[in-house]
Amino acid sequence: MSEKIKDRPVQSQMDRRDFLIRSAKAGATVGVAAALGYFLHDPFGPRAPAAKPPTALPNFSVPQAGRKIAIATGSDRIKTVDAAIEALGGMGTFIKKGDRVLIKVNASFASPPSLCATTNPELLAEVTRLCFSAGAASVAVTDSPINDPESCFSLCGVREAALSSGAELIMPEPSLFTDITAPGTTLIRDWPVFTGPFRGATKLIGVSPVKEHNRSGATLSMKNWYGFIGGRRNIFHQNIHTFIKDLAVMITPTIVILDGTFSMVSNGPTGGSLSDLRQTDTMIVSTDQVAADSAGARLLGKTPQELPFIIKAQQAGVGTADFESLKPLRVSTG
Amino acid sequence: MRITTVRRITQAFFFALFLWFCICATLGQSFWRLRGWPVNWFLQLDPLVALGTILTTRTLYAGLIWAVVTVALTAVLGRFFCGWVCPFGTLHHLIGWIGSRARSVRERIAVNRYRGSQRTKYYVLLVLLAPALGGFALSIGNSSTVDPLAIAALLCIAAIAVAASQKADTTIKRPLTVLAGLVIVWVSAGWFLNLDGVASSALMTGLLDPIPLVYRSVNFLILPVADSSVHVIYAAQRHYAGAWLIAAVFFGALALNLVIPRFYCRFVCPLGALYGLLGRYALWRLGKKSAECSQCGLCASRCEGGCDPAGTIRISECVLCLNCLDTCNDNLIGYNAFRSACGETVSPDLSRRGFVTSAIFGMAAVPMLRLNGSLGRNYDPALIRPPGSLPEPDFLDRCIRCGQCARVCPTNVIEPDTMRDGIEGLWTPALNMRAGTSGCQKDCVACGHICPTAAIRPLSLDEKLGLGPFKKAGPIRIGTAFVDRGRCLPWAMNRPCIVCQENCPVSPKAIFVRETFAAVRNGRLEVASVSGTTIFLSRPALKPHRYGTGDFFMAVEAGDISEKRRIVSNSGNSITLESGLSPDLFTAEGRKFMLQIRLQAPEVDPEKCTGCGVCEHECxxxxxxxxxxxxxxxxxxxxxxxxxxxx
Incomplete structure (x- = not known):
């Protein structure tokens, strides 16, 4: 019974000292109770949560680069992306020494790179290389996929491409999401946004495939920002064109890269078969995400007018749907 | 008057007061209805409710401040609440007394002796309070939610623990050191690791806290049964799905008094345990004035607390029934300002192993229970909380399962949940639209105003309905109604109904209807002749009078013309329409037509629906x-x- 905690029997003490000590301790108990009651008393109880003030995400554009678009044609992604970026003045125009670059890929689905439902890993590796050669201090690659994140990043080849080219991979951990209200948007109200990757980032590049999408018409560079939204985000499908416009209002990238080497023309946005793809041999790089999407829409045989989110984004002042007005720099890599 | 008589009168008074408050928790106009009576008073006096909610919310809501009075009195007087005020204790006292009447003095002395297992109640207290303590400690450790007040409180606790373990003349220092150690481990775990996903607080004390328990038992068992024949309180019979388990606990606890008097108070009651700890410095305490006595044992024969008054009295077990004082032939026992002449044991008889085990068990319980994902993606959509309920984690931080919300609910739509939310949700309020007399009443906010801990926050009618300053936020919604088109009479079975639409209390209605005309089974018929508004069939194919309800139509199509006429009456081979059809529709002999029924199929406008459930109740x-x-x-x-x- 060595473990038993027992008091020694206290002998009867009729002395004043014991009583006074007990009085002090009882008094202290009363005092603590009264103090807790006084300081913690809440006569009204909890109220309805107040609306959050709007929080703007950083603007990653490079003003002196201006609004430009380059369209390179060719079947080799590395050549076309190099050519297109070169046409815009080289990666150095956008990335300066010491920049911390965030690349938002499309890693939505756990499917292999050949099916082109996700950002091509070779393209990602090349963009990462270009960033580093332009002097970037670090490159981080991120997305919040639809399917299981671990499986998506592994199976679509993005993990391997990012890590082998020296980039860091930011997984969508719950702690990296914060509830924000995005200023200027219609729908993003007190909603979990994947803001963690933005911490410390100085440049943002979107790299996305060109895909058919039944509800919105097309998955291009603006819709690629959907991966920055957390929570039960498919609720936004109820008003998807307004929502894609909101995404474009919320996120101002440095450049977007739209990979139309292959376009998914049917069974999108998951694809799943080579027969869902059409070789369209186009790489679009732009500082204007609306212009990039307008140019990309053509690869799917659509006009900007058929994709209301493009027109809405233009009306919101994000960019221009008339990409020809930017005098696209067209290059061919043969 | 003898002191025990005073005690009995006091007990009877408080018990009657408790019952009176239970009866008064009824909506209505007369004086005995909810018109300012402090119906939650006993819950508010309960320091376990106050302490639990302080740990989970770091606030002391409204009337819970009464607990300060109880704590202060206990610190000075000892466990007076147990022996003089507690309504549950009074019941135990009474039943234990009845059960002991057949016992001889010797048997009574034996049954009322101190037992080591009386320490169980301290473990119960620890197990039930540890989930709240764990979340509290973790929230201090969590770097994202550093709260200076919480840190100050923790430092206070730590300082007291350290002081007590260094200075105290008792050997409670080991458990205190262990507790301090656990808290430090927990806080550092929260500081260095991100445990938000699994570790959180919950208020579990309500499961066995005697005051919520006795409120719950009266609300869910006694009143519904007692009132069922007289209908003074409720117009209709009340039903509560989880009542059987409440009954098992309540009557089980009462029955155990026949084995050992005040069984619950001695072995189980976490509130009694808390009072035992709070009363350790009481200025006045039971004790012998002189160590010498005849050892007759009469004092122990009627001891309610099992605290060994003749020997080394256990102060933390004494419920101040004062029977010993009354029975002592030599008048040797008193309620004195000095300690017992035979010495006293102040601290509860806890083993270190038991202490650590129950603390860890309690702290680990909530993360384990929450692995079911019920607070995340795997939430149960059938769990509808009363309007104004806080978000589920905050709700579970406050709900003490007293059942007052269900008690006051005029429509009996709130019932104690059984296992929808696991044991964490046991006996917490959930709406059952099928039960009761209607769904959640539109112009009623009673549940949030009676809730003693603001687990359901007090809404104004404006806020509930989304009026005035709350227009932008819209009404409080408790869910959304979904039409099951496979079971709905108009949708699935071509029967007119729309009871749901009629009863939808929202204006404009959240349920609207789509008008359709559906073909009646075997309703393709052949005309023999036409006379005015009456059409004769080629054969008697109809059930007489069936199609004159006003819902049936006759539809004819001929080339570009299609006409529909309401049927007024029918016999086996004739149909009378409300007005004649164009004669050219019937030029050809043997023209076919179709019997149709007009249907209004209900649809829900989710923008308007508040989830009140009146539709579900009426379906x-x-x-x-x-x-x-x-x-x-x-x-x-x-x-x-x-x-x-x-x-």
């Missing part, structure tokens, strides 16, 4: 209703949003 598909409310869209959780709402 004539009496078993599994054809329109049912589920938790999607409830205001309290953004994660359960169903609709995209634009700013």
């Amino acid at each position: 004539p598909v009496s078993g599994r209703r054809a329109i049912r409310v589920s938790a999607e869209g409830e205001s309290r959780s953004r994660k359960h949003s169903l609709l995209l709402r634009q700013s």
